[in-house]
Amino acid sequence: MNNDQRSGSGLKITSGTGPDGVVLVVSGALDYTSVESFAAEAARAFDGGAECVTADLSGLAYCDSSGVAALVRAHKQAVREGRRFVVRNPNTTLSRVFALTGLDAVLTVES
Template identity: 35%
Template structure:
């Protein structure tokens, strides 16, 4: 059995644009950690939250479900949810299942922040 771990880095409470870092494996065993962490993040109306996936090694359907829930929470708050640094495999899965239409995908956190600042 593989020992799966997930590390979530939360932004400071006063962050103008919150950036949540996610590293490791986001799967059935670890998705609740990200879900709980995202519940503590403020989704600012008229702005957005960036989830930095550059450290993510693996993501299954349970992890994608957590990202969809975060997207819905952002929409309800009048906020945007941007994904940054997703690896090619995850981007391909998101495209195949049609989620590239709802997620704003960016190669880096800086690109995502730049996109928020332009809107």
């Protein structure tokens, strides 16, 4: 995996390549102050030709509603372009949010 790191407002994103495409390892807080950084990284991965972009959230400490919306927007971009967006390792709280909102049936979520 490459070590291209971006950060801002408590969010750290390490971008690299994995066997299925681009992996964005996300840690810190994905909230209203940092969603644009995440959106830019996801868009950069898709613009670079990645067939699959995986957001590894194992290091994510906090995610508010704007963070959830950013994940949904990345998913929608992938669908529009005939690609895949995968959410990997969401914490228990975020998994519950996905279940309560029905997003677990929309997003591709891997534990």
